[in-house]
Amino acid sequence: MPTDIAFLAIAEAQQLYHWLPAALELARRPGVRVSVLSPSDQLLALVASYDPQGILRPVRLRRPPSRPDSLFRQPSRLATLLLNYATIARFPTLVTTEISSAWLRRVPGFTSHLILIKHGAGDREGGYKKRHADFDLTLVAGEKDRRRMIDRGLCTPEAIAVGGYAKFELKAPRQRYFYNDDPVLLYNPHFDPALSSWVNHGPAILASLESLTGWNVIIAPHTKLARAAAPIVSHAPHIRVDMGSRHSIDMSYTMSADVYLGDVSSQVYEFLLHPRPCIFLNLDHRDGAGDAFAHWRLGQVIDSADALPQALARATGLQPGFVAAQEAAMQESINLSLVPASQRQADLILNFAQTSHPAKS
Structure with a gap:
């Protein structure tokens, strides 16, 4: 049986770049099946643009009533989670970059493991919420965030790891936007x-x-x-x-x-x-x-x-x-190791998915 890992793409498009490299890396590994769950055709199309070989398995979630589909306007995350609970909960390991998914813990009988790839590497206090504590494993970009999460009581040292900043692997090249050479x-x-x-x-x-x-x-x-x-x-x-x-x-x-x-x-x-x-x-x-x-x-x-x-x-x-x-x-x-962040994140996710104990109740 393959190891089933699902990535929840229910946030706006800017968060996609923080999990997509790890998803692609996992999907290349033998015995791993990676699904991408999203209520947005536009988000799934953006994912596909980075996946020409089609190694990721798109799963179109039911879309709650909302504004027209857009990369930057997604329907209510909570409504999306509840409307698609049966589909989402059948995956034993769920990876996400947003903390709304922690609400799944409140549903009786929910047993999936929740892994958070914390997006961004900034400094403001808004990046630290109580719901961060509801994840089984958190991956952060660097030691700064690891230390701050532990200091704020949001993670135990065993439940958080530095995985680097995989978005750098999808960065666009330098481009020219103006018709002169001014800085x-x-x-x-x-x-x-x-x-x-x-x-x-x-x-x-x-x-x-x-x-x-x-x-x-x-x-x-x-x-x-x-x-x-x-x-x-x-x-x-x-x-x-x-x-x-x-x-x-x-x-x-x-x-x-x-x-x-x-x-x-x-x-x-x-x-x-x-x-x-x-x-x-x-x-x-x-x-x-x-x-x-x-x-x-x-x-x-x-x-x-x-x-x-x-x-x-x-x-x-x-x-x-x-x-x-x-x-x-x-x-x-941001830990800039010689080993690409996507590989480090994939190793951490796969090891956790294959060896972890039952999810927290």
Whole structure:
């Protein structure tokens, strides 16, 4: 009998890149059958675009009433889980990147093992929820997250492992988005209204970006912000706005930019796969202490949108002073082993699936 492992694709498309490499790696191994469960034809099509040999088994879940199918708008996760419980629960091992699946634990008789691949490698406290404790095994990108999960009582040391950041294996190449050779600034605001630079200061930031000379600008907010906020519109010829496309989630922009501008998004760590200048917006004048702002040590921090031109002018000259901190932060946040993350994650998942004890009741 094959080892049956199912990946739950019930979240928005940006999370797909964190589990898909491991799913593909597992499906190549003898005696393993990997299914992908999703209520979205568009998500399953995106998966298939990375699986030309068709080694993954797509399972189209019933779709709760919702808006039209979209990569960035999925139906209620809880409704999807309940509507498809019988299909989902027949798989002995379920892998996911979102914590809503922990609600399955509340259904009497549920016996499947739940494995979480924690998506992202950021610093804000919103990445740590009580439901994280409901998973049998959690895989994180680096030692930073492993330590924080244990310190917060969300995992025992035996139930969490560092598996690396498999999304890097699907990253898009550097691309040219403008018709000149000016350097490219990527502005990537987060969606959390309590921390996002855009939510409270959007007009001032846009005005500063539009007034820049000698720079091209990509504005690519986190897809959750792009979904919730009014569309960002600019007619400036040096500005490209992306409110949600494949480019905004496959690292096209983080690989193609020369300078990063943001607030608390974990995408800064994707940008720092290759150390480059970073600028962080502290327009609400926070003290910057605590884990949520740990990455602010990796570049300039400015407290006014008007200060952006001067920060950009200094960025190249100041960058050598930030390289050591950027490399150390990356080593803590994302374990970059010579062994690909997809292989490490697949080993951990398969070993757990084949040797684990009965699921928690």
